[in-house]
Amino acid sequence: MKPFLFSLLIATLTSCSNPKKATVAVNPLNGTWVTTKLIMGGNELPPAAVQNQKLIISDSNYTYIAESVDKGVVKYSGNKMDIYGKDGVNAGQHFTAIYKMENEILVICYNLAGNSYPENYETAGKPTFFTAHFKKE
Structure with a gap:
């Protein structure tokens, strides 16, 4: 009788177990991104302007490496970002932005005034807007 009860207990326990593994959503933006293009006022800046710039x-959390290092926090909602500078030249600043991925290129349009989200990726006639293109390293 004991072997039967033991077998029944094992069968019950294994049938009640959940074979699904817990999954953690990974932010697809995680990683190191090299700046490939900056557009301000509708004009692309020269390649030297983006040389050695990286977004991590x-x-x-983000770190932007350029002439200096800037660190902070980014909050996402759909394709919108709220960027809060914590350390560096943008400490205490709040910027708004929109972003998209196109052919493995991350495109972010920033509003440095932080008072509204850009409606598109155009910067012409918008002095507080700039668009940056990044390629994953």
């Missing part, structure tokens, strides 16, 4: 995203 790790979930809700």
